[in-house]
Amino acid sequence: MGILGKIFTWWDGATIGTLLWSSRNGEHVGTDAQGNKYYRSKSDKITTTEGYERRWVIYAGNNDASNVPGEWHGWLHHSYDGVPESHLPPPRIWEVDYTPNATGTNGAYLPQGALDRGGKRARATGDYEAWSPDA
Incomplete structure (x- = not known):
């Protein structure tokens, strides 16, 4: 995608305006295994309506909320204050790697x-036996 695509599209990564705003007003907190970058506001003045610090994600690739791992989802929604690495249990042997949501694609499940x-x-x-109102 060229420079015009980055200026005008929002569905395939962040626009240039979002990237510039994030670099100026945000503090990079971490990056997950998929390459998504997580930020929080540098200033106490930039808050949500509930008074929390603003937290956001810049997706690596398509803007799909299912790309956010559970531990980062908890951080984004203020379930805990520390970055997820400080709250993660060791990986279990039954855990599998992330697979993207295939709904609407050729890889979607069709019963x-x-x-x-x-x-x-x-x-x-x-x-x-079909229901009948006379029965």
Whole structure:
């Protein structure tokens, strides 16, 4: 994406205005495994309506909230004050790496009978009886 794309688009990373505002008014706090960068306001004057310091994320790639790991989500929403690295338990053996949300893409899950898979579904087995208002 060229310079014009960075000026006018918001769906594929931050615009130039957001990057400039973040570098001027924000303090870089950390970066997650996907490359998303997290900031908090440098000034006490920049707060939310509830009076908390403003915290935000600059996505690496598409602006998709499902790209934010749970520990950073908690930090963004003021569940705790310290950066997530100080609150993380050791990784469990059953934890898997992040996979992006595939809804609306060719990789999306399509169950049997979905119209995009041809709309064929298994025939009823006779264990279902339709409701009737007269019964």
